[in-house]
Amino acid sequence: MSVMTYRDALNQALREEMLRDDRVFLMGEEVAEYDGAYKVSRGLLKEFGPKRIVDTPIAELGFTGIGVGAAMVGLRPVIEMMTWNFALLAIDEIVNTAAKIRYMSGGQIGCPIVFRGPGGAALQLGAQHSQSFESWYSHIPGLKVVMPATPADAKGLLKAAIRDDNPVVFIEGEMLYNNKGEVPEGEYLTPLGTADIKRAGTDVTIVSHGKTVAVALKAAEQLAAEGVNAEVIDLRTIRPLDTATILGSVSRTNRCVVVEEGWQFAGVGAQVVDLIQREIFDALDAPVLRVTGADVPMPYNKHLEKAAKADPAKVIAAAKQVLYLP
């Protein structure tokens, strides 16, 4: 095991996959000479050269489309979105072509591509730079959506995503890049579509993904001090959802809180709640509750922004509610 940052874990994944397969290349704004806006691609230009680490003009629609076209004829592009906020400009290529080309062509032409970049909020970046769109992409048949929360998962999942023959939306987090964690030595892949129980427990299940995994773990810690043993699930992949892990856990604990960074309406959590009440209704001793971002554009002010985010206190309150504790 080595300890490294989430950023370095991604960097290693890119490097290893590019060494392994000539068809893999990285394209995006500032990925080459600048070493990446968030330094995820640090050192890669030096090692692989400008043919494989490609700086683009500011033209998300254009270079995403170029990536999609290249994937359709046999390359395995990794397209970096400086942030997922800007991918709105490229969403036509992702949703209308990448997700659908296999289906529309009757199975003839695929699109093995990874679209990756940071999503969600950081600190005081304001309304246009703080958005979580995983529920948008999860809605689309033909896409896979992955959100690693830890360095180990980031490396394993990015490697697996690059090797996956489907278009994968890979959402990282600006606030996660500096987090350190243990990463296994040697070659390993983390399979897409598998959730991970980050903390085993018996009294309540807390389902989380991305940045809210840390929020859930913190809440679990405080709950433990009060005698409540919470189980924390990290979804890791949003689409396809690991339904077995979620249902298995809630069947055992009989109560569940789902926490996410995004907005409430039709968010990822709504899908998890539907799954639980539909499949294991009789196991529930309380309704499934959700903790989400506030239903507002992200404000700039520091305190307002904090109030708009999911935090451990909100998770604890929800957990206590489903436990019928005061």
Added chain:
Amino acid sequence: MAASTKPARKPASPDTAALHRQYLRQMLLIRRFEEKTGEAYSLGKIGGFCHLYIGQEAVAVGSIAALRPDDYITSAYREHGQALTRGITSRAVMAELFGKATGCSHGKGGSMHLFDAKLGFLGGHGIVGSHIPIAAGAAFAIKYKGGNQVSVCYFGEAAANIGAFHEALNMASLWDLPAIFICENNGYGMGTAVARASAVQSLSTRGNAYDMPAEMVDGQDVLVVREAMDRAVKRAREESKPTLLEIRTYRYVGHSMSDAAHGTYRTKDEVEEYRRRDPIKLLADRMRGEGTLDDAGWEALEAEVKAEVDDAYTFAEESPEPDPSQLYADVYAESGEAKS
């Protein structure tokens, strides 16, 4: 950028005669196929959107004649002409229009999404302009892999106003991609004349904005189209540089089956005027003049094409529907790596 209107005069050689006959047949096939398609659509055998290529045949035939089998073609949704000329059989195209399992996209695509991976035919795209970066991406991959194929992209003049066109052309020029961007300027985006949509009327001048060689081409003359395309293909293969070809043409029918041929946005007289320069007629007249086509030959050709189109229609009618299980097929690739 010279405007190309007349082909260089050369005496008719046997090779030329054969080539002209090929062009004539291909154009006539498109014409009769599209007419049959219109008929089938009115009978309810084809559903959804259907955009006919009638009047523009010389563009597809003249340009594709310049390509190799390992080149790539990407088109928008008025792509029956390119599909047939590229080599997707009339049976496979008609069956796809009918939504049958024997269609080139197995009934899952329809008129706007014809595909054939083996022929390098990358579709058939429904969002205006969004396939232009994709064609540039195919060109990127050609260069990346060190090959000398070319990637050809067909789009209408109205697509030259959308962001994707500009982003793709900029990057194609910036990175020297072996792409040929063919703007089929038929004068109208649905009901909007190009004068009302575009600040610049000769779209070939947009090549300037991207330091890209460009030509304006008379699209009614298949030989002129061929020559212009040869120049572009040479540039792409030998120098790995892109070209913008504005090929001026005309559609005799409405934008789609749901749209009027004339009336609110153009006059019947105008359409009639353009019919005088029907591409098929133009070539046939030239061939008669050169002695490479006579009445018997023409009738034989008509009969042959008719037989092919009728056969395609019957094939499509008799072909089976996709199995209901196909609803869920090919949404995802099986996990694992691509074979290629």
Added chain:
Amino acid sequence: MATKIVMEALSPTMEEGRLVEWKKKEGDAVAVGDVLAEVETDKAVMELVARAAGTLLKQLVAAGATVPVSSPVGWIGTAGESVDGGAPAAPAPAATPAPAAAPAAPATQPAPTAQPAPAAPTAQPAQPAPAAPAAPAAPAAPGARVKASPLARKIAADTGVSLQGVTGSGPEGRIIKRDLDAVAGDRPAASGKPGALPVSAARSSLPAFSDVPLTQIRKTIAKRLIQSIGPIPTFYLTSEVDMERVAEAREALNAAAGDQGKISFNDIVLKAVATALTQHPAVNSWWQDDHIRVWNEVHLGVAVATEDGLIVPVIRNAERQSLREISAATRDLAGRARDRKLKPEEYTGSTFSVSNLGMFDIEHFTAIINPPEAGIIAVGRIAPVPAVVNGSVEIRRRMRLTMSCDHRVIDGAAGAQFMKTLKLLLENPLALVW
């Protein structure tokens, strides 16, 4: 304008009525509520009352005739108004009030009952509207669902515990898992400890009934058992009860009661059954096709033989009646049953029934369940028989009770537990006042 008198549905199941005797003659003045005629229904002889005031203009039907419900039998109007065995003459300013809906004459009107009789083939205009009668002062509205989490419901169903009487600690009284954990902790007889007396749940907080949707298990049982045994899959449980203590207690009580009215063995059995039912509401239930109505109130049907056949008058809220009151009610109802003077609400709406053929020396028999009830007890004779008591043979007065159970509603264990409680109560009569 004249008012038509019609043959009304005087019982829920009545389809035709025999006009036994006119009480008013043509030309007589009639006030609203006056008895116009006596009508024999399928169950009893009832009174047909006037809905309008005026003069009885015409009798369309002769005494003794039988006509279908809703057919015209007469006319009330202004004296001199001509009615033609049918349509009235030109409208005249009427002093007669327009025929109002039922409750204009409370005296002879059937009073609104809590529940309409089940499976009424015709919905009748005279049907009393459902209203809460002498409903218990319960905080929950009649018909309120018991709130319980899905998990709590499942646990209750799986362990045969009733949700009735469990206090829910969740929001708005929702019963949750830990509430059932608490109940399991202090459940007496059902947990198998011998000699623990069953205790009735506190009644004041209970609603009249609750509707329990069918679980998959219930649905499957219902479907399969019907195929094997007929419309109501019935099974029978027999229990022999030692009646020595009851006999002693009854003697003593009747000696002390003097002229206040004697208590019969059957009265004691009825009291015991009513008490036991409050502790086993699952047995005090109605099959309702797509759900089961579990009653907390006990409306006890007591089978009475009359000349015309069996009728089962109902002691309402037997769970709240003392032994004396039950005895008086039984006497009254039985008497009026034989005279065919029962009102519909007096022979409908029972939640459980008891049939006693002991007076005919029948040792044991099986009674037929009264749908939509789920159970009925057949009481045999009390007779001295040899019995083993503490290892030696004694002569004891014993009685056989046989319970018929609708397996769609009552499983063997549930029925058996009820019988066990009943036996316990009868063998320890003081438990009736526990």
